[in-house]
Amino acid sequence: MAEKQQFFHSVYLDKDKCKGCITCIKTCPTQAIRVRNGKAHIIKEFCIDCGECIRHCPHYAKQASFDHMEALDQYKYKVALPPPSLYGQFNHLDDINIILTALTMIGFDDVFEVGAAAELVSDATRKYIAEHEEPRILISTACPTVTRLIRIRFPELLDNLLPLKPPVEVAAELARKRAVEKTGYRPEEIGIAFISPCPSKVTAVQDPLGIPSSAVDVVLATKEIYPLMLSAMKQARNNPLEYCLSGKIGVGWGLTGGEAAGILLDNYIAADGIENVVRVLEDLEDEKFQMDIRFVELNACPGGCVGGVLNVENPFAASSKLKHLKKYLPVALSHPEDFPHKTGMDLTEEIAYEPVYMLGKSMLESINNMVKLEKLMRVLPGLDCGGCGAPTCKALAEDHIRGKGDVHSCTELLRRYYLYGEDAFEALEEENAL
């Protein structure tokens, strides 16, 4: 099983491709990127692996690291964990078994659907809600980017996180137990490979939250498995085997609202797209929802997991295809009593606040730095042009205070100095505010 790595990020920069433009710094929802010396560097404490920079980089310089098929060579028995979003990648499909059969033809010995495990998580969520009648609004922990965002920006909402494992972890544990029983191999001889739609889930395996370590061994990218599957699927269509264990609920988890629908209550909110997620979290934090809500499902990607940046298909097309695929499925095909092997569903570790945005180590230092910040903000032009390499003037001022940047890198003030001889920093120097 994967060794836990703190501050691991799947998202990385391909320096040769980076032109040093400001596209990524402006689209990053946590202001985690700075252009320094002509290249876009990621601040690892702020990054939540949402993949927005990958989605927007015009030069394909922001990328995600993931494992390749060769990583499975060391295992005697290989099990694929396909997520529901994978089912939305293919055309003219009316049977999920074709996809699952194709996986067994490209090198996997067995498949275990994440959608099947998702139905077990839905079941556990319903039980959790029934057993906890307090009015606390529960926030889904299925999207690791959302959990990471809450951890750095919304500490007051950490208690609202649903303390259940994400479906991929449940799938990995059950798949290993089933494989051990089937083959007689030792657990470590079984290779469990998740086919991920996003970088966030690569990170969640390397540096999981709420559990000591991940049960997933290898994380592959949907876009890399997709071409291998296309030719296998032609054959699989002729004779698909009966693997499918996910119904409407399980398949629906790939779409926004799917997880919420699985709790079989209608007092929920489901939002997608990282900006909308931030809006909902801010309003939850301020208790602005004057309505009865029990559950909040948040997906960082547009449309849900079908919108992940490691997918191939357009998210909206994939969404339409998933809806078609689940149309005539039973409500759920996986129930706890169907599984001979049980696994713990609860998160076992506390997800703690990471105060990465603090301006000082003590309140007094924070006050002094906040004063300094306000003085700097009066001098900076407020254009948020990104010319200095920080996404906003405020981000530059905060970098300056943290010793991670310098307000003298403001290109607009430099321009004014060059053209008109205005020295905006003179007064600040006199006040000793630099």
Added chain:
Amino acid sequence: MSFSNDSLHFQYVVSKDDFTHAGSASSDVKNKLKKMNVDAAAVRKVSIAMYEGEINMIIHAYGGTIDVDIYEDRIVMCLKDTGPGIANIEEAMQEGFSTAPADVINLGFGAGMGLPNMRSNSDEFNIESEVGVGTTVTMTIYFNPA
């Protein structure tokens, strides 16, 4: 903004009927406190108390100013409007008592919880009002030591 050696002062101007910006001052204070080693519970109390006060100034009053002072151990918020003033403060402090017009209620406000919420989220709460002159609410919230 102004400052002395041990505190920070901010002033926000709140305009009457400016619904689209309602909550922007309390949101700004919240975001500042989040960067300042203030415990999450206190940040939450401040943002709720100040939000309710800000909304009240927009719905009921003719606008006004909010003065915020941040000290090492506490925050003091002084909300001062220019009228119309509250005739019966005791009645206004009761949960559910509301004089909000219908259009405001349609927006989800006017449940009569504004002042009670402000008081319950404050460690120290003071309200003074004179009809025709205006209302001044002062709220103090102490931070929990780290």
